[in-house]
Amino acid sequence: xxxxxxxxxxxxxGHKMRSFLTMLGIIxxxxxxxxxxxxxxxxxxxIKESLIGSGTNAVTVQLYQDTYPYTISQWNPAPEGVLPxxxxxxxxxxELDSVVDVSCYNTRRVDSxxxxxxxxxxxxxxxxxxxDDSYFAVAGYRLSHGRNFLExxxxxxxxxxxxxxxAVDSLFVNKDPxxxxxxxxxxxxxxxxxxxxKAQSGYAIESYRDYVMYAQNSSGGKVFIPGTAWPIxxxxxxxQAVILKAASTDDMTTIGQKxxxxxxxxxxxxxxxxxxxxxxxxxxxxxxxxxxxxATNNQLLWIAGISLLVGGIGVMNIMLVTVTERTREIGLKKxxxxxxxxxxxxxxxxxAALTSIGGMLGVGAGLGLSRFIxxxxxxxxxxxxxxxxxAVLFSMFIGVIFGMIPAVKAANLNPIDALRRE
Numbered sequence: 001x002x003x004x005x006x007x008x009x010x011x012x013x014g015h016k017m018r019s020f021l022t023m024l025g026i027i028x029x030x031x032x033x034x035x036x037x038x039x040x041x042x043x044x045x046x047i048k049e050s051l052i053g054s055g056t057n058a059v060t061v062q063l064y065q066d067t068y069p070y071t072i073s074q075w076n077p078a079p080e081g082v083l084p085x086x087x088x089x090x091x092x093x094x095e096l097d098s099v100v101d102v103s104c105y106n107t108r109r110v111d112s113x114x115x116x117x118x119x120x121x122x123x124x125x126x127x128x129x130x131x132d133d134s135y136f137a138v139a140g141y142r143l144s145h146g147r148n149f150l151e152x153x154x155x156x157x158x159x160x161x162x163x164x165x166x167a168v169d170s171l172f173v174n175k176d177p178x179x180x181x182x183x184x185x186x187x188x189x190x191x192x193x194x195x196x197x198k199a200q201s202g203y204a205i206e207s208y209r210d211y212v213m214y215a216q217n218s219s220g221g222k223v224f225i226p227g228t229a230w231p232i233x234x235x236x237x238x239x240q241a242v243i244l245k246a247a248s249t250d251d252m253t254t255i256g257q258k259x260x261x262x263x264x265x266x267x268x269x270x271x272x273x274x275x276x277x278x279x280x281x282x283x284x285x286x287x288x289x290x291x292x293x294x295a296t297n298n299q300l301l302w303i304a305g306i307s308l309l310v311g312g313i314g315v316m317n318i319m320l321v322t323v324t325e326r327t328r329e330i331g332l333k334k335x336x337x338x339x340x341x342x343x344x345x346x347x348x349x350x351x352a353a354l355t356s357i358g359g360m361l362g363v364g365a366g367l368g369l370s371r372f373i374x375x376x377x378x379x380x381x382x383x384x385x386x387x388x389x390x391a392v393l394f395s396m397f398i399g400v401i402f403g404m405i406p407a408v409k410a411a412n413l414n415p416i417d418a419l420r421r422e
Contacts, residue, residue, distance in 0.1 A: 018318065019318075019354060021314075022314050022315055022318040022354060022358075023311075023354060023355070023357060023358030023361065024311070024314075024358075025307060025308070025310045025311025025312075025313075025314045025315075025358075026308065026311040026312075026315070026355050026358030026359060026362060026395050026398065027311075027358050027361045027362040027365060028307050028311070028362070029305070029306075029307035029308035029310075029311050029362065030308070030358070030359050030361075030362025030363060030365075030366060030391045030392075030394075030395055031362045031363075031365035031366040031369055032307060032366070033305070033308075033362075033366065033387070033391055034362065034363055034365075034366025034367060034369075034370065034387060034388065034391060035366045035369045035370045035373065037384050037387040038366070038367070038370040038381040038382060038383060038384060038387075039370065039373070039380075039381055041381070041382040041383075041384045041387075042374070042380035042381035042382040057100075057245055057246040057247070057248060057249055057251075057252060058138060058139055058140055058243050058244070058245055058246075059243065059244045059245075059246060059252045059255050059256040059259070059279055059280065060241060060242070060243050060279065060280045061241065061242045061243075061244070061256060061259045061260060061263060061277050061278065061279045061280075062241035062242075062277065062278070062280075063079075063082060063239050063241065063275060063276075063277055064275065064276055064277065064278045065079075065274060065275055066274050070239075070275065071108075071109055072108060072238060072239070073108065073109065074114070078235060078237070078238045078239060079239070079275055081268060081269040081275075082239040082267060082268050082269075082275055083237070083239070083267045083268075083269065084104075084237055084238065084239065084240050084267075085104045085240045085242060085263070085267060086266065086267075088266075089262060089263065089266045089267065090102055090104060090242075092262055092266075093242065093244060093259055093262060093263075096244075096255060096258055096259070097251075098246055098247040098248070098251035098254070098255060099244050099245070099246065099247075099255055100245040100246065100247055101134055101137065101138050101244075101245045102134070102138070102242060102243075102244050102245075103131065103132055103134045103135040103137075103138040103139065103242070103243045103244075104132055104227070104240045104241070104242050105129050105130060105131045105132065105135055105227065105240060105241055105242075105243070106129065106130035106227065106230050106234070106238050106240055106241075107127055107128070107129050107130075107241060108127065108128050108234065109126075109127055110124060110125065110126065110127065110128055111123075111125045112124060112125045116128065116184065116185055116233075117182060117183070117184050117223055118182070118183050119171040119172065119180065119181075119182055119183070122171055124167065124170055124171055124220070124221075124223065125170070125220040126166065126167055126170065126220025126221040126222055126223065127220070127221075127222045127223070128184065128222070128223045128224075128225065128233075129222060129223070129224045129225070130224075130225055130226065130227040130229070130230030130234075131149075131224050131225075131226070131227055132154075132227045133149060133151070133154060135224070135243070136148065136195060136224075137245075138243050138244070138245045139243055140197055140198045141164075141195040141196065141197060141198065142195060142196060142197075142198050143193055143194075143195055144165075144194050144195060144196045145176075145178060145193060145194040146162070146178040146191070146192050146193030146194055147192050147193050148162070148193055149162065149192075149224075149226055153226045153228075153229075154226050154227070154228045155228075157226070157228050157229050157232065158226065158229065159184075159187055159188060159189045159190065159225070159229055159232060160189060160190050160191075160192045160225070160226065160229075161182055161184070161189040161190065161191050161192065161223055161224065161225050162191070162192060162193040162194065162195055162223075162224040162225075163177055163191060163193075163194050163195075163221065163222070163223055163224070164194070164195055164196060164197075164221050164222045164223075164224075165194065165196050165221065166220060166221025166222065167220070167221030167222055167223050168194055168221070169221065170220055170221050177191045177194060178191055178192065178193065178194070179191065182223070184223070184225065184233045185232075185233040185234065187232055187233055189225060189229075195224070239267070242259060242263060242277075244256075244259055255279075256279025256280070257279065259277070259279060260276070260277050260278055260279050263277035264276045264277045308394075308395075308398060311355075311358070311398070312355075312398045312399075312401065312402035313402065315351055315354060315355055315398070315399055315402045315403060316402040316403065316405060316406060318354075319347060319350070319351050319402075319403050319406035319407070320405070320406045320409070322347070322350070322406065323347065323406045323409055323410045340411040340412070341411070343407075343410050343411040344407045344408065344410070344411040345407075346407075346410075347403060347406055347407035347410050347411075348399075348400055348403050348404065348407045350403070351399040351400065351402065351403025351406070351407070352396045352399035352400050352403065353399070354399055355395045355396055355398050355399030355402075356392065356395055356396045356399065358395055359391055359392040359394070359395025359396065360392060362391065362395070363388050363391055363392060366391075367383065
């Protein structure tokens, strides 16, 4: 085996230019495939990150009426028969497989003309949340200024608030908000901190439901108060939404579906109006966009595969030439006792070595080309190590397949006729 490999490399090195031109088809084919696969993986990663965020893995489950989120406001009162999330239900959610943590919260959309939230004479348009002590960790927020909510804030029903960057920009211009007093439904709340998102993500808005889900949540900013202080400003026993942190993005859809069933069954009693809990299936949306992207790029993979076929034919052609050139050598080996199998493996090894080198050069060219395209055109790319391994193995397989005919021809030569050939 090692002798065959040594002879193969000697033959390749002995005809360097011819060997390189033979490998060129393999190099181009593998480079094209690696570039396309890297682009596909980069695009899919970008789709997943743009919808889900980087490392957040948060699934929101909220109350829906028919197919739209039900937003409580002065025009939409809390529906009868829909209960706040009980401690038993929360524990059931926490016990689901792949759930890291669970948070329950209340939310309202407020506008400046309603004067629900204001600072001095300035009204606030955005969202207000009544959260528990785990909300910021589950939803992917981090403290950027001031302090977080304390256990005493929840236990003592303290009227304190935390803002995000959007709310700070809306209410406080060139001013530190910490220590300032907000009025929420006429009640004074002291600002104690500012938070921001650990991972910013851009959402793909393609329908009214997407707008309701994302666009409104991203405008104006957010004000957070302790969940125990929510009834001070609003009502007792309002329905809550739930946010669950999954162990990985792949678990998000399954967790969301299970949480839907648990909440709908446990929290909705004899209500009217066709209410149910539904999750934001971001993974499902990402999968649909990825499928569309893959369908387009797979056509390019087939086109790139044609160049591999052309490269394989080139390998077969040059190996037939090699057999013709080395006819006397083959005849001499067979005359001194070399068997067909030995001759066959020698030429198959040379063909496989030729295409394997081409495959490795193609991988390097593909990685370089993908980085060049990423920098020149702004196209996202990501290295796929399984694709690299498959590409090299496939190039070796091409060498074996297309080297079979020349190798069989060499193995079947008659030693006497071979020695007579000039």
